[in-house]
Amino acid sequence: MALREALDKGKFAVTTEVGPLKGTDTTEILEVAEILNGKVDGVNVTDQQSAVMRLGSLATCSMLVEKGMDPVFQMTCRDRNRIALQSDLLNADVFGIRNVLAISGDFPTLGDHIDAKDVYDLDTEQLIWTINRMNEGYDLADNELQGKTDFFVGAVVKPVSDTEASFELQLAMMEKKINVGARFFQTQAVYDADAFENFMKRARQFKIPVLVGIIPLKSAGMARYMNKNVSGVFVPEHMINDMAKAKDKMATGFEIAARLINDLKDLCQGVHIMAIGWEKKVPEILQLANLT
Amino acid sequence: MLRSEEKPFEEILGYLEDQDRVFILGCAGCAQSSQTGGMPEVLVMKERLEGAGKTVTGHSVIDFLCQKALVASRLQPLEGKVMGADSLLVLTCGVGVQSVAAMVKKPVYPGCNTVNLGGSRGEWQGSERCMECGDCLLYYTGGICPLTACSKSLRNGACGGASDGKCEVSPEKPCGWELIYARLKEIGRLDVLKKFVPPKTWNTMRPRPEILSTSLWALEQRD
Structure with missing residues (x-):
């Protein structure tokens, strides 16, 4: 089912994401698409993820559309000014892409082109506002479009924060994103149902679909790395221990992911699985979580 | 300086x-x-x-x-x-x-x-910076400039990349938006966090031609 339709109908939505490679080789992406087709409601395509230059989200989304899938075109504010962003939105529309996810994007110094100039001409909220303006038939300079867009706009939120300021900012910005036109949210990876419930207690009032983020653990080292380096990710010590002790890391990582999905499922409207290299295995996780 | x-x-x-x-x-x-x-x-x-x-x-x-x-x-x-x-x-x-x-x-x-000093300072060289953007937003942000305090110069709020109140760009730099949050809380104006700041004009950051000439023009002309 297409993502918008699934959420509109109140189905528990399942999305996942793929990251294009550096270069023109699309074999892997097409193999992943083949496996995921029909098994998920939407597939995010990351936009120069971690500020590492690679094949773009737009072209990859277009390939997924051709395969009959419903891609979510991730768009960062980091690399394009408002002229390029709006033009790529028009490009996306004519390629049949229906969902856009607006994000700010990791700073260039975190990626592989550290000398690049950052753009952020628009910030995330302004990009969401712009997309809705284009849905209404106008560009940012108030010119009328010859044929308007019809995007289903998503945004991200970090449910678990390490400071009060960060937590409150996330909620205030979530509200602001909704006010300017966000229609669904995907979250940072969550590993603690109580912490997520703590967030949803506040976020529920917005009455907007939230797809909780799941990253299957690959090893104890990966979990520790994320705890140290990825903002908003807090893997509890007992899960790290389970991973450390596990003989079959993949099986344990998937069991934990499936258990998390079941613990979180009643708190939200869908799940967004970021498999980071294990995209082809996403159906196995869905099966373990009884989501097939 | x-x-x-x-x-x-x-x-x-x-x-x-x-x-x-x-x-x-x-x-x-x-x-x-x-x-x-x-x-x-x-x-x-x-x-x-x-x-x-x-x-x-x-x-x-x-x-x-x-x-x-x-x-x-x-x-x-x-x-x-x-x-x-x-x-x-x-x-x-x-x-x-x-x-x-x-x-x-x-x-x-x-x-x-x-x-780069991250923007202009006053005659007294304090820690506050001004980007001379020609379109002041300080009303929205509790008197802390998001263009100079936030690495991405985001106008509507934090990017979500901060850890322990520090910026994703440098662990030595505080997240500008967490500073803005603290200030707004202090002055009882957290409500402004919900105000949408529309796309900014960057046009005013290009100096007007007459501003590019020197204030000491008479002295220079004589040469």
Whole structure:
């Protein structure tokens, strides 16, 4: 089912994401698409993820559309000014892409082109506002479009924060994103149902679909790395221990992911699985979580 | 004040590859304070250039190189040494180098890099910065500028990349938006966090032509 339709109908939505490679080789992406087709409601395509230059989200989304899938075109504010962003939105529309996810994007110094100039001409909220303006038939300079867009706009939120300021900012910005036109949210990876419930207690009032983020653990080292380096990710010590002790890391990582999905499922409207290299295995996780 | 730092000597020698005779200029203003272009640094540069086989035709430290009229009057007595050089090496900020280039018909090379200070400061050199954006947003942000306090200059809120209140760009830099949150909380105005700041005009960041001329135009015109 297409993502918008699934959420509109109140189905528990399942999305996942793929990251294009550096270069023109699309074999892997097409193999992943083949496996995921029909098994998920939407597939995010990351936009120069971690500020590492690679094949773009737009072209990859277009390939997924051709395969009959419903891609979510991730768009960062980091690399394009408002002229390029709006033009790529028009490009996306004519390629049949229906969902856009607006994000700010990791700073260039975190990626592989550290000398690049950052753009952020628009910030995330302004990009969401712009997309809705284009849905209404106008560009940012108030010119009328010859044929308007019809995007289903998503945004991200970090449910678990390490400071009060960060937590409150996330909620205030979530509200602001909704006010300017966000229609669904995907979250940072969550590993603690109580912490997520703590967030949803506040976020529920917005009455907007939230797809909780799941990253299957690959090893104890990966979990520790994320705890140290990825903002908003807090893997509890007992899960790290389970991973450390596990003989079959993949099986344990998937069991934990499936258990998390079941613990979180009643708190939200869908799940967004970021498999980071294990995209082809996403159906196995869905099966373990009884989501097939 | 502009802060500068020394360029790698190899880079300077690269500029000067086919220049045998060099005149060195320093500045007793910001460059002296930065310890990049005062007399001690000029003398060290002289020694290094001579060690690299160059002839230093002369050297001088002027206060301040950004004052073009002063550059002209101070260099006048040294005209022979200046014009006898193939080029001038200027150990200052980018303003000093440009000012000398405007006054002397010789190739002028920078011996320093100018360090970005993250926006303009007041006459008193405090920690607050202004980007001179021409479209002030401080109403929305509790009097803390999001353009200078946030690495991404985001206008509507944090990017979500901060950890323990520190910016994703540098663990030594506080998240500008967490500072803004704390200030708004302190003054009882957290409600403004929900106000949408529309796309910004960057057009006002391009200086108007008349602003690019000097306030000392009469002095300069006379030259």
